[in-house]
Amino acid sequence: MNLEDFNPLSGKRVEILDEEGNLIGEELRPAVLTDEMVLELYDKMVMLRAADQQALTLQRAGRMGTYPPTLGQEAANIGSAAALETGDWLTPSFRETGAMILRGVPLKLIYLYWMGSEWGSHFPEGVNVLPICAPVSTQTLHGVGLAWAAKLKGERAVNLIYFGDGATSKGDFHEAMNFAGVFFTPNVFFCQNNQYSISVPRSQQTATPTLAQKAIGYGFPGLMVDGNDLLAVYAATQAAVSRAREGGGPILIEAQTYRLGPHTTADDPNRYRTPDEVKEREPFDPLRRVRIYLERKGLITDDIERERREGYEQMARGEAREAEAMISLNPDDLFDFHYSQMPPYLTWQKEYYHRILAAQREFDRG
Amino acid sequence: MAKLNLVEAINLALAEEMGRDERIIVLGEDVGRLGGVFRVTDGLQSQFGVNRVIDTPLAEAGIVGTALGLALGGLKPVVEIQFMGFLPPALDQIICHISRYRNRTRGRHTVPLVVRMPYGAGIHAPEHHSESIESILAHIPGIKVVIPSNPYDAKGLLISALRDPDPVMFLEPKRIYRAIRQEVPEGEYTVPLGTANIIRSGKSVTAVAWGAMVREVMRAAELVEPEGIAVEVIDLRSISPLDDDTIVQSIKKTGCGVIVHEACRTCGMAAEIIARINEKAFLSLAAPLERVTGFDTIPPLLKLEEHFLPDVFRISRAIRKIAQF
Numbered sequence: 302m303n304l305e306d307f308n309p310l311s312g313k314r315v316e317i318l319d320e321e322g323n324l325i326g327e328e329l330r331p332a333v334l335t336d337e338m339v340l341e342l343y344d345k346m347v348m349l350r351a352a353d354q355q356a357l358t359l360q361r362a363g364r365m366g367t368y369p370p371t372l373g374q375e376a377a378n379i380g381s382a383a384a385l386e387t388g389d390w391l392t393p394s395f396r397e398t399g400a401m402i403l404r405g406v407p408l409k410l411i412y413l414y415w416m417g418s419e420w421g422s423h424f425p426e427g428v429n430v431l432p433i434c435a436p437v438s439t440q441t442l443h444g445v446g447l448a449w450a451a452k453l454k455g456e457r458a459v460n461l462i463y464f465g466d467g468a469t470s471k472g473d474f475h476e477a478m479n480f481a482g483v484f485f486t487p488n489v490f491f492c493q494n495n496q497y498s499i500s501v502p503r504s505q506q507t508a509t510p511t512l513a514q515k516a517i518g519y520g521f522p523g524l525m526v527d528g529n530d531l532l533a534v535y536a537a538t539q540a541a542v543s544r545a546r547e548g549g550g551p552i553l554i555e556a557q558t559y560r561l562g563p564h565t566t567a568d569d570p571n572r573y574r575t576p577d578e579v580k581e582r583e584p585f586d587p588l589r590r591v592r593i594y595l596e597r598k599g600l601i602t603d604d605i606e607r608e609r610r611e612g613y614e615q616m617a618r619g620e621a622r623e624a625e626a627m628i629s630l631n632p633d634d635l636f637d638f639h640y641s642q643m644p645p646y647l648t649w650q651k652e653y654y655h656r657i658l659a660a661q662r663e664f665d666r667g
Numbered sequence: 668m669a670k671l672n673l674v675e676a677i678n679l680a681l682a683e684e685m686g687r688d689e690r691i692i693v694l695g696e697d698v699g700r701l702g703g704v705f706r707v708t709d710g711l712q713s714q715f716g717v718n719r720v721i722d723t724p725l726a727e728a729g730i731v732g733t734a735l736g737l738a739l740g741g742l743k744p745v746v747e748i749q750f751m752g753f754l755p756p757a758l759d760q761i762i763c764h765i766s767r768y769r770n771r772t773r774g775r776h777t778v779p780l781v782v783r784m785p786y787g788a789g790i791h792a793p794e795h796h797s798e799s800i801e802s803i804l805a806h807i808p809g810i811k812v813v814i815p816s817n818p819y820d821a822k823g824l825l826i827s828a829l830r831d832p833d834p835v836m837f838l839e840p841k842r843i844y845r846a847i848r849q850e851v852p853e854g855e856y857t858v859p860l861g862t863a864n865i866i867r868s869g870k871s872v873t874a875v876a877w878g879a880m881v882r883e884v885m886r887a888a889e890l891v892e893p894e895g896i897a898v899e900v901i902d903l904r905s906i907s908p909l910d911d912d913t914i915v916q917s918i919k920k921t922g923c924g925v926i927v928h929e930a931c932r933t934c935g936m937a938a939e940i941i942a943r944i945n946e947k948a949f950l951s952l953a954a955p956l957e958r959v960t961g962f963d964t965i966p967p968l969l970k971l972e973e974h975f976l977p978d979v980f981r982i983s984r985a986i987r988k989i990a991q992f
Contacts, residue, residue, distance in 0.1 A: 423773040431739070432772055436763050442729060443764070446736015453692070453718055453742065472756070476729030483724055638770040639809045641777065641832040644861060644908035 302329050302540040304552065307524035309513035314525035314557065317532035320585050322593030329536050340600050342383055342531055343591045346375040347606065348613045349399035350588065352408055355617035356398075356415065360566045364625065368415045369396045373529075373561035376587030377493045379403060380534030381461065381556070384542050390429040390451075390460040392444030394437070396493065397463050404430050408617065412624035419634070420627060429458075437498075438468035441477035441490070448486040448545075459487045459545045461538070467498025469512050475519075481551040482519040488551040489541045490516070493528065495560035500573035516553035528556030529587040559585060632658065671851040674844045676818035677707050677783075679851065680825040681745065685715050687855075688743065691829060694721040695730055695747030704749055705785055705844055731757040731782060735765055738780045743829065751786035751838065752795035758803070765834045766809030781828045781835045786814075787879050787929055788961075788976055789842035791969035798966060799930040804836050805907040805939070811860055812907040814838045816881035818849040820904060823858030831860060840878035847882070861908035865917065869897030872986050873917040875940060876927040877903040880977060884927050887982035896990045906936050911943045918944050922953030923989040929976050932960040954992030957985040 307313050317326040324330075349371060359365035371378055378399030382391060391397075391404045398411055405428040414421025414433060422432035431447075434440035444462035451458040468474050469492060481488045492512050496503045509515065516523030526537040534556055541552045559582045563570045570579075595601040636643065636651040643651070671679065685691045693708055693715075699722035702709030712720035723730050727748060734744035748754050761782070768778045788797035804812045813828055813835055815821035821839070828835040866881070867888055876884040881902045888898035899917050903910065918924050924944060926937035937958035944956060959977045967975050 419771055419773050422771050423775045432776075434764075436759070439732065439759060439763055442732025442760065443736040443739065446733035446738075447740045448736070449733060450737045450740020450742050453737075454740070473728050473732060473759070476724075476726040476732065479724055479726065480729050480733050634773075638773050640769070640811075646908060646911070 302331070302536055304522055304524055304540055304544065309511045309523050309525055309555070310517070314527055315533045315537045316527045316530055317536060318530050318590050318594055320529075320590050322590045322597060326533065330532055331536055331539055333539070334532060334535055336595075336598055336600060339532065339591065340595055342379050342535070343588070343595060343601070344609060345379045345399065345403060346531065346588050346591070347610055349375050349378060349402070351610060351613035352398060352402070352617045352620075355614065355621055356412065357566065359412070359621055364621070365412065365416050367565045367567045369565045370562040371396055371398050373582070373586065374493055374495055374558050375399060376531040376534050377528040377556040377558045380531045381491050381538040383535055384538035385459065385461055386542075388429065388456075388458045389542070390431070390444070390447050390458055392431045392440050392447070392460055392462040393433055394440060394463045394465060394468070395433050395435055396465070400463065401430055404428065406430050407620070409620040409624040409627065412621055413627055416624055416628060418628050419638070420629060438464055438471035438474040440464070441468065441474050442480070445477045445481045445486050445488055448481070448488045449484055452484070452486055457546055459489060459542050461489045461491055461542065463491050463493060465498060466492060466494040466496065466503050466506055466512060467501070468492070469515060470506055478516065478519040478551075478553070482521050485550040487545040489538060489545055490551065490553040491538065492553065492555045493558060494555050495558050497560055497564065497573070499564040499568060511555060513553055513555035521551045521553070523553040523555065525555045525557060528558030529585050531587060531591050558587070561586070668850045668852055670848040671818045672845045672848050673815070673818050673821050673839065674705060674707050676822040676851045677825055677839065678709060678711070679853070680822040680829070681708065681711060682714065683855070684826055684829045685711065685719065688829070690741065690743040691745060692719045692721065692737065692742055693745045693747070694723050694734065696723060696725050696749050698722060698747050703747060705841060707783070707839070708747065727753055727757040728760055731765070732760040734780050735760065735768070735778055738778045739776055744780045745829065746780065746782045748782060748784035750792075750796045750798070751784045751800060752798040754784060754800070761804075761810065762807055766807045769833070770809060777832055778834050779832050781825075781837050783837045783839060785841035785844070786838045787840050787842055788966050788972055789879060791972065794968060797972070799928070799961065801838055801906055802930055802934055802936050802939070805909070805936060809834070810907070811835045811905065812838065813860055813905045814840065814877045815904065816840065816843070816878055816902050817847055818851050820858050820864070822851050823856050824860065824904060826855065827857045827860050830857070835860070838878065842879040843882060858904065861905045861910055863910035863913040864902045864904055865899060865913065866902050867898065867900035869899040870921055871897045872923040872925060872990050873899045873901065873914065873921045874925050874927060874982070874986065875901045875903060875914055877906060878929075880927045880929055883977060883979055884982055886979045887986060890979060890983045891986050891990070894987070896986060898986060909939070909943070911940070911947065914940060915944060915947045918948045919951045922951055923992070925957040925959060925982070925985045925989060927959045927977055927982055929961045931963045932958065933963050935960050954989040957989050959985045
């Protein structure tokens with residue numbers, strides 16, 4: 302793919318598979334993206350939807366805190382993360398459950414995080430994924446720093462940074478883009494433009510016609526991609542990652558998608574958009590078109606899909622149970638991880654709290 | 668042994684440690700070719716190259732936020748913020764991320780970096796160049812806050828900071844950057860973080876200070892000595908972790924205490940120190956604890972600066988007041 306063909310000011314965007322499952326940009330499809338691989342990635346999207354649904358069930362049952370659903374953004378999550386190679390890094394925001402799983406973060410840890418334990422961000426050794434970042438856009442700088450470190454050390458790792466449309470209004474995003482441009486870091490900035498920052502629509506977020514064009518101001522290319530098109534997202538990210546790895550510098554991808562659900566389980570989307578608007582977007586569901594495409598190829602049937610989905614639902618239930626079993630209520634955890642060596646005042650506060658707990662137990666016994 | 672000022676001592680510490688540890692990189696505005704606006708990093712770029720001493724764009728959050736990523740990537744960044752008055756844009760990164768990464772990831776990721784910055788008033792600087800907001804930093808869990816008051820300590824404390832596995836904020840009292848010369852050994856020595864130093868012994872009053880105020884307190888102590896008031900002066904050197912043991916032991920001896928800082932009074936470090944003395948040595952007190960501080964005002968432009976800063980007169984009055992209580 303020639304990225305220069307997709308100058309965002311031209312209004313062009315990367316599209317390969319339309320919403321009816323027809324190939325409309327076959328020439329953009331990388332050879333590595335075989336039908337078998339499409340099937341594999343579709344399977345991951347099914348898995349993500351099941352994992353997401355399980356999280357919502359847990360939240361409604363009071364077994365999980367606030368959760369940000371991915372519904373509608375599965376292609377953006379899975380298609381992008383699949384383009385990374387071993388050794389690359391992923392810097393997530395907070396709506397990248399699928400991307401994180403794909404890069405080796407166990408689902409149970411993501412559940413554990415949203416259930417309220419910091420152990421959910423203690424990823425296994427060798428998993429090159431930074432923890433979920435709640436403050437918007439601040440993580441973009443960390444991703445640039447990590448990529449910069451790789452460049453200074455002569456390593457070939459690329460860092461893929463996720464953020465939303467709202468993040469492009471914040472200062473840290475602009476400083477990250479500027480640093481990446483100046484130091485020519487191997488970064489792929491991946492904007493999941495899901496059209497809403499909680500309740501504020503894209504039209505009120507920024508005055509530029511596209512988000513991708515912001516890259517031009519920092520001296521590197523930006524491109525738009527149909528974020529609901531798994532094949533297009535993969536192709537664009539793969540091209541951007543390869544370019545960065547070969548010393549081509551940073552790039553910004555704006556994946557135009559749509560959040561079908563709420564921002565998090567804490568908000569009510571009916572207050573800021575109509576049910577009709579969401580209904581109009583349903584035909585663009587990222588799973589639908591891949592499903593039709595694979596069906597026509599004879600690679601998937603109702604029975605196969607049902608079986609797979611049920612398998613993932615069962616897996617997600619199992620991961621949730623494991624997460625719950627991992628929840629540590631050890632109050633020492635409150636104190637133990639702030640410093641490599643605990644300072645005396647904190648040791649005193651920890652001991653004090655142990656005395657309080659003992660006194661409370663004594664009191665409760667009467 | 669060479670007599671160095673504070674700027675030269677810090678420069679020497681950086682040069683020696685960079686020679687020892689190739690993971691150390693220096694980054695910030697103007698730190699490379701210019702050698703920093705106070706020349707603290709002078710000559711480092713020509714010695715270690717542009718990949719280890721890096722002039723960055725003008726962007727405090729950018730510098731500190733990318734430094735976090737560089738630290739996660741296995742390097743040891745030493746960031747210079749040009750003046751503490753320009754720290755606030757970077758506080759978001761310090762409060763939300765640098766201080767929390769170790770806890771957030773239960774030790775999987777640590778952030779071993781140093782953020783250096785000149786701070787404090789007294790050099791007739793423009794607006795936003797005289798701030799002393801160290802108590803904001805001391806309030807944040809997960810970081811350390813270190814403030815030398817002389818060249819020897821500056822080198823030893825900075826080497827400790829560079830070798831510390833946790834993030835360290837290293838505050839440099841620019842008022843005394845070039846005001847003091849002291850013998851500073853070449854080669855390796857360290858001054859431990861979190862350990863106060865009793866720099867003058869006395870039995871009448873305990874005076875606690877840090878940074879540029881240490882010199883003012885020493886002058887006040889000498890002023891009241893002929894009056895029969897023997898002041899024990901404690902240079903805190905680190906305000907986080909705070910070595911309250913040394914303070915408490917001294918208070919138990921003298922029964923009187925005055926805490927001096929140039930930062931604003933409300934929620935300043937003196938308030939914390941007084942609270943700890945009350946918790947641990949209340950019955951040893953012979954007089955109410957005193958504090959001599961900057962006012963709860965914005966640090967003024969140069970013409971009013973001397974009215975803002977605690978000086979020998981204000982400090983010695985406070986010492987006499989409690990000694991004669």
